[in-house]
Amino acid sequence: MRALTSVYSVFVEAWAEFRVYRARVLMSIVGVAVAIMALTAIAAISAVSQQAVLEQIERGQGRSAMLNIQSPVTDKGEQIVDPGTFSEQIRGEFARYGIHYWSRQEGVAGMVEGLPPESSVSATLIDPSYATMFRTRVVDGSWFVDGDADRLVPGVVIDQGMWRALGSPDLRAHPVIHLLAPADVDAVVIGVVAGGDPRFGQLWMLYDAYQALHPVDANGQDQNVASWLAWVPPAHAAALKERLASDLSRLAGHGATTQIFQQDFQSQSGADPLIFPKIIGGAAAGLILLLGALGLLNISMVTVRARIREIGIRRSFGATAGRVFAGVMMESVVATAVAGVVGVMVAILALENPLVAGFLRQAGLQDVPAFPLSAAGLGMLVAVGVGALAGLLPALVAVRVKPIDAIRF
Amino acid sequence: MAILELEGVTRVVPIPDDEPLHILKGVDLVVDAAEHVSIVGRSGSGKSTLLNILGLLDEPSGGRLVFDGVPVERMSAAARDKRRGREVGFIFQQFNLLPGRTAVENVATPLLYAEPKRFWRRRRLALEMLDRVGLADRADGLPSRLSGGEQQRVAIARALVRDPRVILADEPTGALDVDTGRAVMELLDGVAHDTGAALVTITHDPDIAALADRRFRLDGGVLHPAPVEALR
Numbered sequence: 229m230r231a232l233t234s235v236y237s238v239f240v241e242a243w244a245e246f247r248v249y250r251a252r253v254l255m256s257i258v259g260v261a262v263a264i265m266a267l268t269a270i271a272a273i274s275a276v277s278q279q280a281v282l283e284q285i286e287r288g289q290g291r292s293a294m295l296n297i298q299s300p301v302t303d304k305g306e307q308i309v310d311p312g313t314f315s316e317q318i319r320g321e322f323a324r325y326g327i328h329y330w331s332r333q334e335g336v337a338g339m340v341e342g343l344p345p346e347s348s349v350s351a352t353l354i355d356p357s358y359a360t361m362f363r364t365r366v367v368d369g370s371w372f373v374d375g376d377a378d379r380l381v382p383g384v385v386i387d388q389g390m391w392r393a394l395g396s397p398d399l400r401a402h403p404v405i406h407l408l409a410p411a412d413v414d415a416v417v418i419g420v421v422a423g424g425d426p427r428f429g430q431l432w433m434l435y436d437a438y439q440a441l442h443p444v445d446a447n448g449q450d451q452n453v454a455s456w457l458a459w460v461p462p463a464h465a466a467a468l469k470e471r472l473a474s475d476l477s478r479l480a481g482h483g484a485t486t487q488i489f490q491q492d493f494q495s496q497s498g499a500d501p502l503i504f505p506k507i508i509g510g511a512a513a514g515l516i517l518l519l520g521a522l523g524l525l526n527i528s529m530v531t532v533r534a535r536i537r538e539i540g541i542r543r544s545f546g547a548t549a550g551r552v553f554a555g556v557m558m559e560s561v562v563a564t565a566v567a568g569v570v571g572v573m574v575a576i577l578a579l580e581n582p583l584v585a586g587f588l589r590q591a592g593l594q595d596v597p598a599f600p601l602s603a604a605g606l607g608m609l610v611a612v613g614v615g616a617l618a619g620l621l622p623a624l625v626a627v628r629v630k631p632i633d634a635i636r637f
Numbered sequence: 638m639a640i641l642e643l644e645g646v647t648r649v650v651p652i653p654d655d656e657p658l659h660i661l662k663g664v665d666l667v668v669d670a671a672e673h674v675s676i677v678g679r680s681g682s683g684k685s686t687l688l689n690i691l692g693l694l695d696e697p698s699g700g701r702l703v704f705d706g707v708p709v710e711r712m713s714a715a716a717r718d719k720r721r722g723r724e725v726g727f728i729f730q731q732f733n734l735l736p737g738r739t740a741v742e743n744v745a746t747p748l749l750y751a752e753p754k755r756f757w758r759r760r761r762l763a764l765e766m767l768d769r770v771g772l773a774d775r776a777d778g779l780p781s782r783l784s785g786g787e788q789q790r791v792a793i794a795r796a797l798v799r800d801p802r803v804i805l806a807d808e809p810t811g812a813l814d815v816d817t818g819r820a821v822m823e824l825l826d827g828v829a830h831d832t833g834a835a836l837v838t839i840t841h842d843p844d845i846a847a848l849a850d851r852r853f854r855l856d857g858g859v860l861h862p863a864p865v866e867a868l869r
Contacts, residue, residue: 233753241749248737541733544694545747546722546799548715632689635733 238551242558249531253559256527257567260614263520264564264571264607265578267513271603272579274509276588279597281504285493287363290457292494293465294361297456297472298487300480309480311454317479318456321472325460331355332435332454339408340429343393347427351410353435353454361459364432369399369419376418377436384415385432387424391417411441457491465490517610524618528560532622539626540634549627556626560619561612568611572604639703640802640835641668641691646700648686648858660686662858663700670802673826673836675849677863682855684839685807691837692805693721705802722750726796726834728825730808732788734780734795740767740787741776744794751799766794770824786817793825797832804829806838810845822848 246253286292299307299314309317322330331354338351358364359371367388376383381404386394394417397403403417415433424430435454460468469488476486489495532539539552547555578584580599588596648661660683668674668691678684689695690702693709702709704720712720734743741763748759755762767776770790780788789809796804809825810818822838822845829836838849846852846863854863 229753233756237749237756244738244742248735537733538735541735542746542750543718544692544721544725544727545795546718546720546750548718548750550715551750631694635694635729 234551238554238558241555242562245555245559252527252531253563256524257563257570259523259527260520260564260567260611261571261574263516263523263614264568264611265574266516266520266571267610268572268575268603268607269578270509270513270516271606272575272599274506274513275597275600275603276579276593277509278506280591280593283363283593287365289492290362291459292492293460293462293490294492295458295460295465295469295472296489296491297458297476300477300484300486302482302484308482308484314476314480317476321475322458324475325468325471327458327460327468329357329361329459331358331361331457333358333457334435334454336410336438338410338429338431340390340394340431341406341408343390343429344426347393347429349390349409349429349431351431351433353410353438354432355435357459358432358457361457365422366419367422369417371419372432372434377434377440379416379437382413382415382433382437382441383418385419385421386417387421387430389424389426390429390431391420391424393426393429410438413441462494465495517614521614521618524560524564524614525621528556528618528622529625532556532625536626536629536634537636539629540631540636543631544635553623553627556623557616557619560622561615564611564615564618565608568608571611572607575599575607576604638670639667640670640705641666641837642701642703643667643691643697644701644703646687646690646697646702648683648690648695649698660858661690661697664855664858664860666853666860668803668835668837670835671830671833672851673829673838673849674851674853675838675840675846676853676855676860677840677843677846678855680841683858684855687855687860688805688807688837688839691803692725692727693717722747723799724802726799726801726804728789728792728796728804728806728809730811732780732785732792732812734788734791736780739777739779740772740783740791740794743780743791744798747795747799755799762798763794766798767791769797769828770794784817785813786821789813789817789821790824793821793828797828797834800832801834804834804836806836808840809838810840810842818842818845 297318299311300309301307321327334353336351336353338349340349343349354372356372356374356376359366364371366385368391369385371385372383384405384407391397394403394405397417399417399420404414405417407413407415410433421430421432458468458472469490473486473488477484480486539547542552576599585596643664643666646661646664647659650658650660652658664687666674676684676687686695690697693704696709704712705724709717735746738746741760744763744766745759748755748762751759764773764776767773770793772787772790772794775783775787780791783791789812793809804825806825810822813821826836826848836849838845840846852863854861
């Protein structure tokens with residue numbers, strides 16, 4: 229009962245202080261709330277920018293973990309399984325291990341009639357899952373779906389650079405272009421992918437659609453042998469890599485080996501590609517927090533000096549040094565905790581609204597990250613920590629002052 | 638029975654680059670329960686220092702202070718703080734009411750540090766004490782809206798709200814006019830008498846000092862008994 233009363237009486241005292249000095253307390257709360265809001269917002273923005281960098285990397289190298297599977301070869305480097313058989317074998321393996329996202333990938337030279345002679349075109353033969361695996365962002369029309377390989381006129385997806393070079397045709401009119409390579413054939417443009425340069429066009433065609441135009445011979449003599457890509461959970465990547473290599477080599481027989489490597493950035497050693505957004509975000513947050521803490525400390529120190537006489541009077545009533553210390557600390561910690569809640573909530577409201585999410589998507593971010601709980605937790609932790617640190621010095625000053633000197637202050 | 642005993646108490650303050658300042662020079666004093674003692678002296682004679690030592694706000698440099706039978710040097714700082722809150726009531730010349738708090742809140746403030754029984758009844762106890770000093774109708778008034786005499790009566794109520802055994806009044810009428818000062822002093826004397834608390838008053842005013850049972854003069858850090866006629 230005595231301990232409970234002591235704790236409660238500290239709150240009563242702190243509340244009375246708040247009532248009397250509400251302008252000062254609110255000012256300190258506003259300062260810290262703004263700092264915490266900035267800190268939390270920066271942590272969240274840092275997460276968004278890291279996501280943006282990550283997506284940019286994944287557009288080139290594929291999402292993590294991306295396994296690149298080569299056709300089995302003998303120790304002399306000869307392929308011993310024809311592409312058709314290997315296709316059946318590897319699809320069986322994907323089904324066996326529950327790998328839903330896979331695609332062949334084969335780069336070939338392209339040529340499109342009607343483009344300026346100085347422009348070049350590179351074509352990539354893929355499967356429908358490729359867009360998901362490489363975060364390919366379609367800005368007009370659509371990406372390939374299962375069944376598109378059976379179109380009588382093959383579909384192609386081109387980049388915005390080529391689309392502009394072709395005169396920005398309306399996709400609702402199913403524009404037909406004439407390809408000279410990789411096959412001499414008419415093709416329907418079904419989608420446009422963001423980005424690209426008119427001088428270096430990119431187009432994508434389904435591997436199966438291309439194969440229908442250029443079937444691989446039974447001996448696998450086609451010069452263009454596709455890599456098989458599989459997007460697997462990063463936690464299982466190493467195990468799957470080992471199992472797939474073993475299974476495919478065994479299926480090929482004749483002592484063949486299957487090369488599989490992980491091609492996404494997480495498999496690469498060296499510097500963390502997200503280090504810069506992390507450093508910049510952390511430095512900015514730290515600086516803002518430092519300014520907020522210094523502001524709070526300044527206000528706290530001025531306040532304690534102004535309250536020294538009052539502290540002396542309280543000491544004359546029997547307030548112990550511990551009680552005075554707890555009171556001053558409590559005021560600071562409670563104020564910054566409230567400021568932290570306000571700051572975190574404002575940051576969440578500012579970043580977690582449809583307008584911002586819409587803007588980020590428009591800016592090219594596919595997966596707008598949810599407001600990181602870690603940022604909110606960090607904000608609250610830092611708020612209380614700053615309150616304790618900023619309260620420590622004034623509390624020590626309050627305790628060290630002699631009651632008789634304080635009363636005369 | 639003695640509530641306060643001072644034996645050869647000295648207080649020396651070191652002065653940088655100078656001789657130490659001897660404020661109190663071997664003060665002997667015994668204050669009994671329910672006794673009223675007054676101490677007069679010129680400014681700088683050490684009156685307030687003596688009062689602060691009696692109230693456990695300051696420590697003597699030498700000699701011995703026994704508070705209610707317990708030598709103070711045996712008490713920890715926290716024990717001194719608690720005993721001061723429990724058994725000493727201070728009244729200051731400048732009232733020292735907490736700004737922004739009403740009269741009843743000021744009177745209830747010492748009860749924030751009291752035992753649970755009193756803490757939970759602090760408003761009622763504060764109102765009773767204000768009633769006792771004739772300020773029940775000004776309970777919700779802020780100090781800035783009260784006259785000097787009313788403020789000092791609030792301060793008296795605050796000093797008495799924990800039923801102290803010793804009341805230490807430092808120039809309690811110093812900031813009041815003569816009539817108001819006398820009225821306040823009579824009130825203080827009466828309430829102290831009713832509650833059985835010892836009252837030690839420090840004053841410049843010989844008339845106020847004359848109200849005490851025993852009177853002393855502090856001169857150059859030395860305490861002398863002073864009959865009424867010697868006060869003037």
